[in-house]
Amino acid sequence: MGPTEEPQTRADLREMTATLLARHLPAHRAQELDEQGMFDRELWRELGTSGLLGIAAPEDSGGSGGTVGDAIAVTEEIARVLPSLAVDYVLSGMVTRMLSEPDLEAPASWLADAASGSQIFSYGLSEPDVGTDLLALRTRASRTDDGWLISGQKTWISLASEADLIFVLCRTDPATAEHTSRGLSLIAVPTDQPGVQVRRVHLAGMRAAMTCEVTLDNAVAPPDHLIGERGRGMRILARTLDVERLMAAAISLGIGRAAAELHQEYACQREAFGRPIGALQAVQHPLADSAAELAAARALIEATTVRLEQGQSTHPQAAMAKLVSSETTARIVDRGMRALGAMGLATESRMQMYFRDARLQLFSPISNEMTRNLLGESLGLPRSY
Known part of the structure; x- marks a missing residue:
């Protein structure tokens, strides 16, 4: 093989x-x-x-x-x-x-x-003023005789409008100077209660991902809805980071693949000057670039996946896979839009959906700028944040 x-x-x-x-x-x-x-x-x-x-x-x-x-x-x-x-x-x-x-x-x-x-379950991590820097979150939870009371606001929460439970990252204890990530806990909050209000946020891309803003006003959670050890929520999330970035890379790869296929199909069917436009070098070369870049992105994802499944460290490799795949797909959908011209902008064309959806991948679940910062640090450069 x-x-x-x-x-x-x-x-x-x-x-x-x-x-x-x-x-x-x-x-x-x-x-x-x-x-x-x-x-x-x-x-x-x-x-x-x-x-x-x-x-x-x-x-x-x-x-x-x-x-x-x-x-x-x-x-x-x-x-x-x-x-x-x-x-x-x-x-x-x-x-x-x-x-x-x-x-x-x-x-x-x-x-x-x-x-x-x-x-259906969802995560409640980001807040209006908190994205990558989760340690600065403001959502608080206090222990009561009956469980937990949680108050705060979460935003950019996918699937929240459909969720039965939202796993909310919140502060349950003060941070310490030695361990600033301590004091954050994950608590599963039932959505069917007056203390949880969910509002849809309508995006230009990923329209059907059900992105929401969630307001928690003394929301109640039973005592056994604390996930893992109190104050160690970031440790739990840290286990998922590399997998999450590989999954984000896979989303980009799927979008890029679909856009390239649509681009190629159009190049073979659309005729100009008596022949398919795919016979023109100006159309062939972008498709060739897309095929090569998709193969490179796939190889990076698969090599990183093998390392992860073997139990090896994959922090820089997973970050690279997310970065390369999302940047690759942004180029591929742009090439497709250029080739399809006005047809690419027509709502009946899937290309415009891929074009819009690919934009989210450049900054989710972590921005490519922050990804580059992390990679710089992994190369031994001074920390930039």
Whole structure:
């Protein structure tokens, strides 16, 4: 098996995912969900029934027992059809992977419910004035006889409008000079209560990712909804960072792949001066560049995934994969828009959806500027923030 070839089981998983999406999410339905900013719960349950929502969770907990590489492959296939859904899929996967950790005590039903799609979970991390610098967050939680009271505001929270639980990062204890990340905890907050107000934030891209602002006003959470050890929420999140960045890279790869395919299809069909425009070097060369850059991005993602699955450190490699894939895809969709011309801007064209959605990947889940800062530090350069 060559260095860029996938195991047959993973290739079969890709084919199964593509077949399921072709049946339940054809192109016209994907565009409809994007245009209307809708979430399809029936489709979500279908992803659960097929085993895709719990792909990386243990079988004895209701998951499919797959690997991170399997989840990355599924993410790419979903992003190729509807990038917004891939964002939600990655978010849900982060929760299932967290709940799979053997040292985190949480109700056993949560993992099975998330994997089946019967319940939907979200993360509440970012705040209006807090993005990358999570240590500065202002949301507070206090312990009571009955559990927890949480107050604060979260924003850019995907899937919050559909969620049954939001895993909120909040301050439960003061930070210490030696350990500034201590004092932050993850608490699962039920959304069906007066203390939780959710407002949709409508974006130009990723319209169907259900991005929201969440206001917590003495929201109540039972005592057993604390995830892991009190004050160690950042330690829990730190485990997910490399996987999250690889998943973001997979979303970019799926978008870039779809845009390049659409670009090539148009180049073969559109005629000018008596022949397909794909016969012109000015059209061929950008497509050749896109094919080469996608192959390079895929190789970086796959090599990093192998390292991660072998238990090796992947901090710089995962950051590089996120950076390279998102920048590559931004170029690819721009080339596609230029080739399609006015047709690329038409709402009936999928290219405009890919163009809009690709922009989010440049700054989510971490901006490429901050990613470069992290990489600079990994090279031994002085810390810039």
